[in-house]
Amino acid sequence: xxxxxxxxxxxxxxxxxxxxxxxxxxxxxxxxxxxxxxxxxxxxxxxxxxxxxxxxxxxxxxxxxxxxxxxxxxxxxxxxxxxxxxxxxxxxxxxxxxxxxxxxxxxxxxxxxxxxxxxxxxxxxxxxxxxxxxxxxxxxxxxxxxxxxxxxxxxxxxxxxxxxxxxxxxxxxxxxxxxxxxxxxxxxxxxxxxxxxxxxxxxxxxxxxxxxxxxxxxxxxxxxxxxxxxxxxxxxxxxxxxxxxxxxxxxxxxxxxxxxxxxxxxxxxxxxxxxxxxxxxxxxxxxxxxxxxxxxxxxxxxxxxxxxxxxxxxxxxxxxxxxxxxxxxxxxxxxxxxxxxxxxxxxxxxxxxxxxxxxxxxxxxxxxxxxxxxxxxxx
Amino acid sequence: xxxxxxxxxxxxxxxxxxxxxxxxxxxxxxxxxxxxxxxxxxxxxxxxxxxxxxxxxxxxxxxxxxxxxxxxxxxxxxx
Ligand SMILES: Cc1cc2nc3c(=O)[nH]c(=O)nc-3n(C[C@H](O)[C@H](O)[C@H](O)COP(=O)(O)OP(=O)(O)OC[C@H]3O[C@@H](n4cnc5c(N)ncnc54)[C@H](O)[C@@H]3O)c2cc1C
Numbered sequence: 001x002x003x004x005x006x007x008x009x010x011x012x013x014x015x016x017x018x019x020x021x022x023x024x025x026x027x028x029x030x031x032x033x034x035x036x037x038x039x040x041x042x043x044x045x046x047x048x049x050x051x052x053x054x055x056x057x058x059x060x061x062x063x064x065x066x067x068x069x070x071x072x073x074x075x076x077x078x079x080x081x082x083x084x085x086x087x088x089x090x091x092x093x094x095x096x097x098x099x100x101x102x103x104x105x106x107x108x109x110x111x112x113x114x115x116x117x118x119x120x121x122x123x124x125x126x127x128x129x130x131x132x133x134x135x136x137x138x139x140x141x142x143x144x145x146x147x148x149x150x151x152x153x154x155x156x157x158x159x160x161x162x163x164x165x166x167x168x169x170x171x172x173x174x175x176x177x178x179x180x181x182x183x184x185x186x187x188x189x190x191x192x193x194x195x196x197x198x199x200x201x202x203x204x205x206x207x208x209x210x211x212x213x214x215x216x217x218x219x220x221x222x223x224x225x226x227x228x229x230x231x232x233x234x235x236x237x238x239x240x241x242x243x244x245x246x247x248x249x250x251x252x253x254x255x256x257x258x259x260x261x262x263x264x265x266x267x268x269x270x271x272x273x274x275x276x277x278x279x280x281x282x283x284x285x286x287x288x289x290x291x292x293x294x295x296x297x298x299x300x301x302x303x304x305x306x307x308x309x310x311x312x313x314x315x316x317x318x319x320x321x322x323x324x325x326x327x328x329x330x331x332x333x334x335x336x337x338x339x340x341x342x343x344x345x346x347x348x349x350x351x352x353x354x355x356x357x358x359x360x361x362x363x364x365x366x367x368x369x370x371x372x373x374x375x376x377x378x379x
Numbered sequence: 380x381x382x383x384x385x386x387x388x389x390x391x392x393x394x395x396x397x398x399x400x401x402x403x404x405x406x407x408x409x410x411x412x413x414x415x416x417x418x419x420x421x422x423x424x425x426x427x428x429x430x431x432x433x434x435x436x437x438x439x440x441x442x443x444x445x446x447x448x449x450x451x452x453x454x455x456x457x458x
Contacts, residue, residue, distance in 0.1 A: 192431050
């Protein structure tokens, strides 16, 4: 009898799992013993870190987009209809056209920035966390003649270093075009330091001071007045801006919420070591879709994919799923237009940053291309 | 001592990024006035960071105590 695996979501995590699984179990797929189906909601695959570059006119969406079917192993069934329900009792995924039964399910539906979660933000703010947002913001950044650019950050959000990269790149950009003296850059952060990771915060503050970037800690955006251009902090203070760049709270995919599987924000309760959905032995959750207290990042998805694929293979071969996710994450940090550094950590090991260098910057830039090998399951 | 009704316990042990306090901020922003969130943190820094944040933002620290190898910190959303 054919065993059926469904991977829901064709982003970083879903594509990697599907490809690695198909590669490792090619014989079973060819013999008809195994069927791997990936259900996405679009036929395009977008490399999201590209949005940051788009905001500074360092690239266009097409450059960061591929057709999903060309990234996938040829024996993976690819369906781009989008799921409207996840029926974990009946073990099936329902799209507007069809119903797909599974033996094992991998949920990889990601997260999205919710600009509607703060009153006034959608009308008064910009974001570079979506393709449309990055395009709108690019226009504002390139036409900005002077005034205050303010960055606000909310939790949860993906890629915890992107907001820092944004402010450093903005500093470089306005220096390059010669109007930095007219641009006031103001970075804010919800807690008592400028980044949740202490070493990153220490390093960033030094950079802020060197570059004349203002920063405000304990800033939790509660509302925005789009007319008056004021951002309100939870402590009641008012912060005027000319251009507001927000990283709003993220939510899990709508289908997760509609299916009643997520918490109040749509993130799925997941075992931090086995990556199984709580209470479900046949459902794995991976990437941004989990409720785990780990960074929502492509690299996290990558390390989790290793564990999920190995465990799926074990289970298909009748072995116990013995592999454990140890919380590993890795992030490059662009420290300007020409330099970068990186951090890595896991559940037990706190991160230590390395000195920024031009080489790491080039490595990050080349990763923008290497990503496609990674998604294909080659790297 | 009157009984404390915990709305939700957030297990942020092993979290460096976003980190325990950020997990708490998320819950508080999302929650209702009067809710009490209990944070479990393996990072001793939380015992200082969390009360400081609660104080600045005007919420209420219910307790902050050490358990076996981790911290239990409860916060009431007051506004
Ligand atoms: C500006 C920016 C910069 C970033 N920089 C970095 C970086 O430098 N390093 C890093 O590691 N990470 C970075 N990230 C984060 C990274 O892109 C995400 O964490 C990663 O994409 C998460 O992978 P995922 O597979 O969980 O979710 P996604 O890649 O978002 O994929 C989710 C997929 O699920 C699909 N889906 C949703 N609902 C349905 C449905 N109902 N039916 C079918 N399919 C559905 C979506 O269409 C999507 O394709 C960045 C993100 C942004 C926005």
